[in-house]
Amino acid sequence: DQSLGEIPPAEDVRDSLSLRTHTCGELNVDHVGKWVTLCGWVQYLRYDLFVILRDFSGLTQILVPQEESASKVKADLCDLTVESVIMVTGTVRKRPAGQENKEMPTGEIEVLAENVEVFNVSKKLPFEIKEFVKKSESLRMQYRYLDLRSSRMQKNLRLRSQLVMKMREFLCNEHGFVDVETPTLFKRTPGGAKEFVVPSREPGLFYSLPQSPQQFKQLLMVAGVDRYFQIARCYRDEGSKPDRQPEFTQVDIEMSFVDQEGIRTLVESMLQHSWPAEKGSIQVPFQTMTYEEAMRDYGVDKPDTRFNMKLTDISDIFSSTQVEFLRSALDQPEGSIQAILVPCGAVRRKPSHELSLVLVRTDGTLKSPLKKLLSASVTDVLIKKTQAQPGDLLLIAAGTLHSVRPLLGSLRLQCAELLESHGRPVRDPLAFHFLWVVDFPLFLPKEDEPQELESAHHPFTAPLPEDTALLFTEPHKVRGQHYDLVLNGCEIGGGSIRIHRASEQLYVLKNILKEDPSQLTHLLEALDFGAPPHGGIALGLDRLVSIIVGAASIRDVIAFPKSFRGHDLMSRAPDTVSDKDLTPYHIYVKWPTKQGGEEK
Amino acid sequence: DQSLGEIPPAEDVRDSLSLRTHTCGELNVDHVGKWVTLCGWVQYLRYDLFVILRDFSGLTQILVPQEESASKVKADLCDLTVESVIMVTGTVRKRPAGQENKEMPTGEIEVLAENVEVFNVSKKLPFEIKEFVKKSESLRMQYRYLDLRSSRMQKNLRLRSQLVMKMREFLCNEHGFVDVETPTLFKRTPGGAKEFVVPSREPGLFYSLPQSPQQFKQLLMVAGVDRYFQIARCYRDEGSKPDRQPEFTQVDIEMSFVDQEGIRTLVESMLQHSWPAEKGSIQVPFQTMTYEEAMRDYGVDKPDTRFNMKLTDISDIFSSTQVEFLRSALDQPEGSIQAILVPCGAVRRKPSHELSLVLVRTDGTLKSPLKKLLSASVTDVLIKKTQAQPGDLLLIAAGTLHSVRPLLGSLRLQCAELLESHGRPVRDPLAFHFLWVVDFPLFLPKEDEPQELESAHHPFTAPLPEDTALLFTEPHKVRGQHYDLVLNGCEIGGGSIRIHRASEQLYVLKNILKEDPSQLTHLLEALDFGAPPHGGIALGLDRLVSIIVGAASIRDVIAFPKSFRGHDLMSRAPDTVSDKDLTPYHIYVKWPTKQGGEEK
Known part of the structure; x- marks a missing residue:
């Protein structure tokens, strides 16, 4: 005492x-x-x-x-x-x-x-600590060690550390998961265009920094580890993209002898367990929606379910329309006319040729370039079906389903932002809406060669059991055992039950994806030596934490992030390296010429 | 029920x-x-x-x-x-x-x-799971997912996961440490010859994979994080070295407002807290020894204190010797004659010219090429001073301290191994002897240019307060606030109290190490904007776990290790990368010619 x-x-x-x-x-x-x-x-x-x-x-x-x-x-x-x-x-x-x-x-x-x-004794600072948040981000990044002194950044870093600690306790202490570190010096995955290369000391041989521990986690299941997790550093070279980082962190999980529901239950309990007390509690189970439902109702595969304004199919109202652009939209395969209703949407946007704008006047009449083309009865049905009220705005789009849905899906979000910027609350800023999206197509047509298929997620995803037979007949119709976790309209995670039989994996790689399976020999061999059924998930930790703390960017929850051009503005990385230092790696730099080509 | x-x-x-x-x-x-x-x-x-x-x-x-x-x-x-x-x-x-x-x-x-x-249904395995340990390591690595099914490897991976979990609980839950992830795409450190380079999409600019988060952890202290830890992936390109890995893991710790004793107490408590119950308990505080004592008694800066056989200085016995090689040894600066006593050392080794072998016969006389050169009185004093018993072996070396000590230090370990291989236990295989080695010299003469100094550990280590004045007069005499943690003769960690004043750091870089400080501008600037006194440590996790489980190699406690040539024998990494895939990185491969040179 x-x-x-x-x-x-x-x-x-x-x-x-x-x-x-x-x-x-x-x-x-x-x-x-x-x-x-x-x-x-x-x-x-x-x-x-x-x-x-x-x-x-x-x-x-x-x-x-x-x-x-x-x-x-x-x-x-x-x-x-x-x-x-x-x-x-x-x-x-x-x-x-x-x-x-x-x-x-x-x-x-x-x-x-x-x-x-x-x-x-401190020298005079470039600006006051509490002023940092108002300064340009590049200045904050250059003096990151000063920026981090702000109470906001201190709180973000500490909350992140706590959240991860609780996840670990849940996985490791309560559910028998084994924390296994997997290599980051790996080999290039087939088609891995976004992978950084790391020259080795053997001429022409390169390591690659993997985008995820996908192959290793599956091999750990074949190895009988049963339950694996890792807070894994991953790498993706996407050049300059806003709010992406060349290195990022995922909560990486894999289990054997599990089904989709097992993984989803685990993730729900883990998030519930680790959720910061000051952010309220979260309810489980999370809402689940199929990919088809998400596209139909929200026009996007990661719907923000904090607000309504769903897409309404109004094609039938116009089934006998003679309005030229509506007619031609409906006459094409998968043609559709859809609408979203923006309550009190006194907002003006430039209508494009695919999009029409309908304002509902206080007297119940419409103000729209469409108006003169619509009969009174069509107008009535339209207002009834969309439940439009005076002062509301209807956005109508016509075209193929594949264009109309994403268009309205994106407008829906823009309208919400616009309304909120005008002081009309649409989304509760304190709400956390989790959503599982399931039953994704397993394959999608390649963008440049639509006759060929590519994996919607990755080639290791197992088909839904009831769709397996379609692999051999109509692979484009196969739905995969993939699940995405969406929080407030952001994809924060994704995973799947994997293919655990070598023959099925080989068929997918060779016959459907037309890829060279020799690059995956080790994995195919492993599946042949007693692979258990297994599945897992990866959660994007940076994104998850940024949503929890309400940060505008993932850079606000990373201690030393890179700029959108991939630069560390504090230490000035990347940097030049002398020819002498490159010699052991048997590479040299191809300098671009003034003409835009490259010279030695 | x-x-x-x-x-x-x-x-x-x-x-x-x-x-x-x-x-x-x-x-x-x-x-x-x-x-x-x-x-x-x-x-x-x-x-x-x-x-x-x-x-x-x-x-x-x-x-x-x-x-x-x-x-x-x-x-x-x-x-x-x-x-x-x-x-x-x-x-x-x-x-x-x-x-x-x-x-x-x-x-x-x-x-x-x-x-x-x-x-x-499993195909026939290349060999039985329980036989794996007997097979060649390259076969085990090729089928690593089968090798990992063995109960030994399962146990190693799970023990490692548990150990790390307990360390995290200790640091994060009990001592307020913040788990902060630091970038691995960084810039080359001055003189960082062992750093992998990662080409960026900007011609001639490279990231570097850091050997440790040293700069970031110090910047986090400047940022006011107060207590940082990270289980950090580190990279070191050392080419082919046995039992080294190009990527490895360290328990990385840094604290503000701390002294050496604070860090050592923390590490001792952490290891005690996380020590696997089945391995017994460990006693704290650990033994502490100065660098000078370690060199004097064990001839090495990481002594295996599980057994004695210390070095004995016997120079004074020979102070007036006329034996030619002993005389010339003593006549040079720092000349010394030292001995180790190998109890019951009935072992024969080829004596070199610096080393003499003395067997003590059961009748108390000596059997040695030296014998005829030694007088009876010298023989008596020698036997008395070294406490040699009949049947013992004395190894005597003469030369400078700098050559004699390491020679006998290394022979001491070889003798222990030799005795054990002959069934005479020297070290308790179940014992864990921790030891702190402190008061290292801050600078050492460069090997190739002994007139110049280089950092014994790294340029950020603070001098002992009582030696600070020597920085400006006799820098080679300055002892640093560095501490190494040694377990059973292996260095498993090292750290220091850092320099926290810009002027001192600049003086060391510029005036003593003759390095270009512009590469460290960000750190020097940071020290000028209010840096707290701080210090830390990094423990080599792979090595620590391998000693705990008694594994011969760190590869036995890493899920997917590389071969000693740095290859992943399972997936065959590193691998070739097409010219097309290298184009975005503005590099090309310099293929070696048959003459041993390189061509484009």
């Missing part, structure tokens, strides 16, 4: 492992009279009266002693600059009546400095 | 998340009468009588039903091959009296198969 004003016994100090006895955020009236040592940054200096000291946990007011005998301490404190680093030892005092600060957790106390050690 | 023979309610099955109701290792007489579903691999088939089924948890005997009505089940089971994967449903029975297997945890029961589903 520490008595007033005494130096605590050495063991107590040592227990804290660091030079401080307390953190700046934890002091309160219970500590009054205690002799404490605090370490931190000077947040604020008020003349020669007090200093506000900050560490990761909060702020404490340090009182500058005014007696002649303490002139050295006073001089040290008064010479400081903002963001200097000091250690202060002194006695906790109750603030004089009327000087308490109710806004501040430590606002009832102050520490009278009796000793101070100055570790570092 | 499940009654005998009944199918458990659906919730129970779902709770287990997988198709099984129980694992193969958990069944015992308490389960008799229960209706269970097991999934696993066929370990062994005995005619058409029984099947031994294996999963990660153990083995269960499955009884093949013999009734006519179960002929389908019988046929399915009898058609299986070893390592096939099945799901069996049936009733747990007590084995008939006399047929129990005491060796097997489930040896009192068996499961009468009533239903079987065959997931996969």
